[in-house]
Every structure is written in C-alpha cells, then in structure tokens.
Amino acid sequence: MGGEAAAQGRRILVAVDEGDESVQALRWCLGTFAAAARGDTVILLYVRPAPPTYSVLDASGYLFSEEVTAAIDRYSREVADAVVEKAQKLCTLYGKEEGEGDHEMKVEVKVAVGDARTVICHMADKLGADLLVMGSHGYGFFKRALLGSVSDYCLKNASCPVLIVKS
Amino acid sequence: MGGEAAAQGRRILVAVDEGDESVQALRWCLGTFAAAARGDTVILLYVRPAPPTYSVLDASGYLFSEEVTAAIDRYSREVADAVVEKAQKLCTLYGKEEGEGDHEMKVEVKVAVGDARTVICHMADKLGADLLVMGSHGYGFFKRALLGSVSDYCLKNASCPVLIVKS
Numbered sequence: 001m002g003g004e005a006a007a008q009g010r011r012i013l014v015a016v017d018e019g020d021e022s023v024q025a026l027r028w029c030l031g032t033f034a035a036a037a038r039g040d041t042v043i044l045l046y047v048r049p050a051p052p053t054y055s056v057l058d059a060s061g062y063l064f065s066e067e068v069t070a071a072i073d074r075y076s077r078e079v080a081d082a083v084v085e086k087a088q089k090l091c092t093l094y095g096k097e098e099g100e101g102d103h104e105m106k107v108e109v110k111v112a113v114g115d116a117r118t119v120i121c122h123m124a125d126k127l128g129a130d131l132l133v134m135g136s137h138g139y140g141f142f143k144r145a146l147l148g149s150v151s152d153y154c155l156k157n158a159s160c161p162v163l164i165v166k167s
Numbered sequence: 168m169g170g171e172a173a174a175q176g177r178r179i180l181v182a183v184d185e186g187d188e189s190v191q192a193l194r195w196c197l198g199t200f201a202a203a204a205r206g207d208t209v210i211l212l213y214v215r216p217a218p219p220t221y222s223v224l225d226a227s228g229y230l231f232s233e234e235v236t237a238a239i240d241r242y243s244r245e246v247a248d249a250v251v252e253k254a255q256k257l258c259t260l261y262g263k264e265e266g267e268g269d270h271e272m273k274v275e276v277k278v279a280v281g282d283a284r285t286v287i288c289h290m291a292d293k294l295g296a297d298l299l300v301m302g303s304h305g306y307g308f309f310k311r312a313l314l315g316s317v318s319d320y321c322l323k324n325a326s327c328p329v330l331i332v333k334s
Contacts, residue, residue, distance in 0.1 A: 010199060028328055032177060032297060033200070130199060131330075136322070155303070155322070155331055161195055163298075165328040 009039025009106075013129035013160075015120050015150070016046050016087045018079060021135025025165035026087055029133045030094035033163075036103035043108045044087045045123055047116040048080045080111050117153040125159045132158050136166045176206025176273075180296035180327075182287050182317070183213050183254045185246065188302025192332035193254055196300045197261035200330075203270035210275045211254045212290055214283040215247045247278050284320040292326045299325050303333045 012034055016022045026044075034040045091107045110127070112119045124132045136151050155162050179201055183189045193211075201207045258274045277294070279286045291299045303318050322329050 025328075151322075155318075161192075161330055161332040163328055163330040164322055 009041060010034075010130040011041050011043060011128055013043045013045055013120075013124050013127060013132045014087075015116070015132065015134040015154075016044050016083055017116070017135075018083055019135060021165065021167045023086070023090070023135075024167050025133050025135045025163075026090055027094070028165045029163070030091060030105070033131075033133070034105060036105040039106075041106040041108060042091055043110060043127055043129065044084060044091070045110045045112065045120065046080050046083050046087075047112050047114060047119045048076045049115075050113050084109055084111065116150050117157075120150065120154050121157045121159070124154075129160050131161050131163060133163045133165065136164050176208060177201075177297040178208050178210060178295055180210045180212055180287075180291050180294060180299045181254070182283070182299065182301040182321075183211050183250055184283070184302075185250055186302060188332065188334045190253070190257070191334050192300050192302045192330075193257055194261070195332045196330070197258060197272070200298075200300070201272060203272040206273075208273040208275060209258055210277060210294055210296065211251060211258070212277045212279065212287065213247050213250050213254075214279050214281060214286045215243045216282075217280050251276050251278065283317050284324075287317065287321050288324045288326070291321075296327050298328050298330060300330045300332065303331050 012029060014022075014026050014029055016026060029042070034042050088107060088109065091105055094105070110123060112123060120132070120134070123129075132154060134151055134154065136149065151162075151164050155164070179196060181189075181193050181196055183193060196209070201209050255274060255276065258272055261272070277290060279290060287299070287301070290296075299321060301318055301321065303316065318329075318331050322331070
C-alpha cells in the first residue's frame with residue numbers, strides 16, 4: 001500500500017471547518033507532510049449542514065418563512081466559500097514557502113452537505129484518500145458533549161489512517 | 168513549525184508493541200510518510216510493563232518467589248527485544264524498497280518501562296517528536312475496556328499531532 005501511494009503521490013484529505021484547529025491541521029499537513037515534488041494531492045473538504053427543507057416552529061412559536069430558511073442556507077454557503085478560500089490561500093502560500101521550484105501542490109476542493117462525521121468518512125473512502133487529516137474538534141462544546149467529537153467518530157470509522165492535529 | 172521540521176528532517180515517534188496493528192502503523196509510516204532523503208528520523212518506542220518489585224499472592228494464595236518475578240521480568244525483556252528487532256528489520260527493508268539510493272533512514276530505538284499511555288506521551292514530548300504514529304489499539308480487549316485504549320489517551324494528551332493507523 002505504502003510503496004504504491006508514494007510512487008503515485010498521496011491523496012491527502014483535509015477536513016476544513018471554521019475553527020482554528022482545522023486551520024492548524026491544514027498548516028501542519030502542508031508544512032510537514034504534503035510534498036508537491038512528490039506529486040501529492042491535497043483535497044480540501046468542507047461539510048456544511050443540510051439546509052432546513054420544511055418550515056419549523058422556533059422557540060417563540062413562529063414559523064420560519066421560506067425567506068428565512070433561504071437566508072440560512074445562503075449564509076451557510078457564504079461560510080463554506082470563505083472557509084474554502086482561506087484554505088486554498090494557505091495551500092498556495094505553503095507551496096511557495098517550501099521552495100518546491102516548478103512543482104505546484106495539486107489542490108482539489110469538495111464541498112458536501114450533511115452530517116460532518118458520516119460525510120467525511122464516506123468521502124475518505126470515495127475519494128481514495130491515503131490519509132485523513134483533521135483538527136481534534138469540529139463541533140462546539142455542547143454539540144460535542146451530545147454527539148461526541150467528529151474526530152472521534154472518524155478515528156473509529158474512516159477506512160484510511162487518520163492524523164489528528166491539536167491546537 | 169512545519170517549515171522548520173521539514174528543513175531539519177522530521178522526528179517521527181512510532182509506538183511499537185506485540186500487535187499486528189503496530190506493525191501496520193510502522194509499515195504505513197515507512198512507506199507513506201518517512202523519507203530518508205528528507206533526513207527524517209524514525210524513533211521506535213517500545214514500552215514494557217514495570218516488573219513486580221515485591222512478592223504478591225496469586226489467585227490460589229501462593230506467594231510468587233523472587234525467581235518467578237525475575238523470570239517474568241526476563242520474559243518481558245525478551246519480548247521487548249523481539250518486537251524491537253522486528254521493527255528495525257522493517258525499517259531496513261522499507262529503506263531499500265523506496266530506492267532512496269545513498270540515503271539511509273535514521274532509526275533510533277527506545278525501550279522504556281511503565282504504563283504505555285503515560286510513557287508514550289512523556290517520550291513524545293521529551294524526544295521532540297513532530298509526529299506520533301501508532302496502531303488504534305495497544306491493550307487486549309479486557310484491559311482496553313477498563314482503561315480505555317492507549318491511542319485514545321495519547322490523542323488527548325500527547326503534545327504533538329497523532330497519526331492512528333488501523334488494521
């Protein structure tokens with residue numbers, strides 16, 4: 001497995017989100033692991049939550065109108081764009097810092113919708129990742145207490161090795 | 168952090184034990200991560216349990232004599248030697264397979280005594296590891312159920328990024 005991956009260049013899936021830990025994971029991956037000269041591909045994956053598909057009552061009993069749900073969805077897309085743009089800039093920056101000469105880091109971007117935990121594991125499998133890199137969190141404190149962390153889930157369920165970077 | 172590590176060669180701590188998962192973790196590390204040409208150092212760490220320092224009653228009420236505790240300790244040392252020797256052979260083998268030419272992978276061996284969980288985290292810190300690589304287990308089923316897995320502990324407590332390889 002290892003030898004083949006090394007010869008073809010490795011496919012490194014980096015799960016990015018809004019948090020600092022994911023930025024740090026990407027920075028570590030680019031600075032210490034991924035090598036453009038070796039033909040590696042860095043795949044940036046951002047998973048945004050599914051948009052609300054039906055009107056729901058909020059705490060005060062009001063119905064969310066379609067405009068509100070559309071606005072939430074639009075906001076979620078804007079966040080995705082911002083996160084991905086920042087991550088791509090980091091990839092460009094580190095490619096230059098490494099002094100790789102003519103080699104340029106191959107970067108792919110994927111934005112998926114759904115539960116981050118299951119989507120990341122599914123994509124790692126589907127995209128043939130040799131390694132999954134992520135920060136150690138990925139949910140806020142309360143959601144993490146309820147669901148367990150995204151990284152814990154991926155450690156148990158991803159089909160490839162998982163690298164966890166902490167802040 | 169990443170840039171410096173890349174320039175100097177990375178220090179990769181691999182926790183090895185008797186299990187297949189640790190062999191697979193080392194193989195993955197050598198085949199996909201560590202690069203002799205880049206000046207990387209692979210540090211093999213085996214942690215063996217502390218020898219019994221006083222006589223204890225076994226289940227049937229007999230005292231372990233000093234000879235028995237000495238024999239247990241001797242056996243533990245033999246296991247350590249066997250694991251480390253196997254790991255070193257893998258390092259030599261993969262160095263050749265990679266066709267690194269004149270570069271030879273720098274390999275250091277450390278055998279420590281104590282609780283694997285705390286010793287691995289302590290050594291990662293003390294040895295200035297850029298990355299800790301390990302299998303996803305590291306205890307048998309019952310001990311893991313009681314203590315949690317070694318890898319879970321290290322993920323939470325190690326001061327460097329942790330890469331978990333599953334079988």
